[in-house]
Amino acid sequence: MEQLQELLERIIQRVNINLREPLFDAAPYIEGLVPWEQMVKFYAFYGIAPQYPPNFYFSRSNLAGSYFLGKCHVSDSILYKSDIRGDELKRKGDIFHYEGFAVPLHEDETIHIKNSCLVKTLVHNNSHDPEHPEEFTIYNTVSTHYANIHGSDVEGCFLGPFSTVDLTTLHDCVIGEFVYLQKKELAHHQVPAGTIWISAAGAFDFHYRHDPEILQNYIRFEPGGMPKGIFMDFVEDRKEDFQRIFDAFNLESFGVIPDSASLSRYAVVKPKVRIKENVLISQRAYVKNSYMGKGANAQENCFIIDSHLSGYDVTAHGAKIIHAHLGENVFVGFNSFLRGADGFQLKIGENSIIMPHTIIDLAEAVTIAPSSVVWGFIRNQDDVDQNSIPLAEIAAIDGEFTRGRMHFKGSGKNFADAFRHRIEHILEANGAYFDGREKMGHAQQSQIISYNIIQPYPEGANKGLYPTIEILP
Numbered sequence: 001m002e003q004l005q006e007l008l009e010r011i012i013q014r015v016n017i018n019l020r021e022p023l024f025d026a027a028p029y030i031e032g033l034v035p036w037e038q039m040v041k042f043y044a045f046y047g048i049a050p051q052y053p054p055n056f057y058f059s060r061s062n063l064a065g066s067y068f069l070g071k072c073h074v075s076d077s078i079l080y081k082s083d084i085r086g087d088e089l090k091r092k093g094d095i096f097h098y099e100g101f102a103v104p105l106h107e108d109e110t111i112h113i114k115n116s117c118l119v120k121t122l123v124h125n126n127s128h129d130p131e132h133p134e135e136f137t138i139y140n141t142v143s144t145h146y147a148n149i150h151g152s153d154v155e156g157c158f159l160g161p162f163s164t165v166d167l168t169t170l171h172d173c174v175i176g177e178f179v180y181l182q183k184k185e186l187a188h189h190q191v192p193a194g195t196i197w198i199s200a201a202g203a204f205d206f207h208y209r210h211d212p213e214i215l216q217n218y219i220r221f222e223p224g225g226m227p228k229g230i231f232m233d234f235v236e237d238r239k240e241d242f243q244r245i246f247d248a249f250n251l252e253s254f255g256v257i258p259d260s261a262s263l264s265r266y267a268v269v270k271p272k273v274r275i276k277e278n279v280l281i282s283q284r285a286y287v288k289n290s291y292m293g294k295g296a297n298a299q300e301n302c303f304i305i306d307s308h309l310s311g312y313d314v315t316a317h318g319a320k321i322i323h324a325h326l327g328e329n330v331f332v333g334f335n336s337f338l339r340g341a342d343g344f345q346l347k348i349g350e351n352s353i354i355m356p357h358t359i360i361d362l363a364e365a366v367t368i369a370p371s372s373v374v375w376g377f378i379r380n381q382d383d384v385d386q387n388s389i390p391l392a393e394i395a396a397i398d399g400e401f402t403r404g405r406m407h408f409k410g411s412g413k414n415f416a417d418a419f420r421h422r423i424e425h426i427l428e429a430n431g432a433y434f435d436g437r438e439k440m441g442h443a444q445q446s447q448i449i450s451y452n453i454i455q456p457y458p459e460g461a462n463k464g465l466y467p468t469i470e471i472l473p
Contacts, residue, residue: 001036004062004464008078014115014140018156018172022190026142026158028223033119033144034080039064039464040456042081042246046471047449052087055110056471062456062464065246066118067266067283069449071110078117083283083300085124086111087442088429090133098130109134116141118149121159122300122317125151128184129169145227146235146301147175148317148334160193161227162219162318164334164356177219177227178210180334180356193219196357196375200418204410208375210359211405218337218359230361231337234320238286238303241268260434262446267298276311280430280443293328295432297443306342314426316356324348327370331423333358340366348374353391353419373416375406391416 008030015026042065048054055071066079070086089109090096096103109126112135121143127136128151136153143149143159152165159165160177169185176193183199191197194210219229226232245266254269261279263269269281270288278295281287285298286305293311298304303320310328315321319332323340325347332338333356340346340362348354349370360366360378368374368384373394376387386404394401397412408415427433431441456466 001039001463002461004036004039004078004462007060007062007076007465008117010076011078011115011117011140011142015117015142015156015158018140019158019174021172021188022174024158024174024190029144029158029221030117030142032224033226034078036464038080039078040458043453043455044068044079044466045451045453047451049445049449051445052449053473054471055108055473056469058454058466058470059468061466063454063466064456064464071108072113073110074113076115077113079113079121080117080119082118082121083123084111084113085122085300086136087445088124089126089136096130096133098128098133101130103130103133105134107134109136111136111138113138115139116143118143120145121147121149123149124300124317125167127151127153128167129153144221145232146318146335150317150334161221162231162335162357164318166334166356177221178215178231178335178357194357196355198415200410200414202410203414203418204408204412206355206406206408206415208355208406210357210377214377234303234337238268241270241286242284260431260436260444262443264446265451278430278432278434278443280432280441280446282446295427295430297430297432310350312427312432314423314430316426327352329423330354331419337361348372351391353423358387376404 012027039062044063044066046068052070057073059075061074061077063079065081067083070089072084092108094105116138139155141154141157145161147159148164150166152168154170156172157170159175163175163179166182168183171187174190178194179191180196194215196208198206219231221227257275258277260277261275263281264283266283267281267285272289273287274291276294279292280297282300284300286303288305290304291308293309295312296309298315299317301318302315305322307321307324309326312329313326314331316334318335321338323345327350329351330348332354336358338360344365347367351371353373355375363379366381371391372388374388394412395416400409429441431443433439457463
């Protein structure tokens with residue numbers, strides 16, 4: 001596996017060169033993060049469908065356990081059990097709008113990954129960088145367990161476990177564990193663990209940081225070790241269920257689901273699950289003993305257990321919902337962790353927004369009022385008062401507002417409108433409003449994806465590397 005070892009050393013060097021400001025050594029966090037033998041054990045797989053014609057190029061890379069859809073080029077990189085999902089890339093002829101500019105695309109957009117190491121990372125959406133709208137780039141970057149790179153070009157960055165960079169262009173940044181960052185552009189910056197930072201220049205700024213002592217119980221990541229904490233334990237306890245679906249060539253059918261719904265062949269669906277019309281359950285999602293109402297979804301790395309989603313509920317990438325009842329049109333943000341228990345359920349009223357990277361881990365029954373915005377860390381009903389606000393009230397803010405550890409400044413109306421618009425876009429893109437003829441989305445289009453596998457060299461100096469492969473229509 002000499003070539004694979006040299007590749008990892010090359011990636012570490014490229015990342016560290018970029019991260020000389022801020023001064024950060026990525027090597028202790030990367031080495032030993034994935035056992036070498038795992039790089040040979042798992043196949044990679046890709047999806048093809050009429051609306052997503054294959055256009056893949058893989059060179060001098062390891063792709064163990066990773067999934068590809070759309071138009072993706074990977075070179076000189078290590079991808080381990082990552083999802084590179086290009087079903088929302090911009091197309092030739094589209095118009096990209098940015099701060100008054102209307103930029104026409106002269107070719108289809110492609111995801112380019114080079115000199116990077118992505119471990120159990122989701123890559124989705126499309127580039128929001130106006131300087132190269134036809135390329136969604138991930139260069140000289142390390143991303144660790146269950147991070148999300150969503151519509152964010154990144155170069156020379158380190159992303160800690162369970163972090164999310166969303167609709168952001170990043171240069172030479174260190175993103176700590178469980179950080180959620182949505183900001184147009186950031187360079188040479190180190191974002192502390194547990195930070196939730198949503199900023200639209202000239203419009204609004206939302207900032208919250210989890211108490212570091214509390215966050216340590218849920219996720220911590222130290223040099224020379226693996227990520228640890230409640231989040232990792234929760235996922236690891238269920239990994240055997242995923243192992244079965246990746247090992248088996250043929251799986252028994254889940255049962256009858258509506259014609260307009262989609263259940264990925266690479267999702268885990270346990271007994272007593274009810275799936276209604278226009279539901280989308282993506283690969284690596286986990287659903288058990290739950291009701292998925294019309295138009296609801298469970299995206300990649302989501303867990304929905306012993307819960308009821310009334311309908312048109314959005315469960316963003318990596319979110320977890322356990323022992324909860326959600327009214328209609330509830331948004332649960334990226335990597336949020338919502339856990340009630342048998343005997344004290346979490347109830348969330350309709351039209352509520354659970355902000356990304358919220359932790360609700362209950363010690364008693366809790367009810368969240370309809371049309372609420374919720375953030376932070378919640379254990380009981382009193383915590384709800386310090387970590388939520390009615391949507392109408394935040395929309396009325398014009399200036400600065402502080403509640404607990406959260407600070408907001410700017411236009412609350414712009415903030416509320418931006419979230420409403422985003423949620424509607426997600427529902428439309430997922431096909432939640434499909435009427436049998438129109439408004440088709442991922443839930444309908446994903447039904448006709450076929451999967452193909454590719455494998456690495458099994459022995460020799462190239463052991464673990466995949467041969468150079470180009471896959472075209």
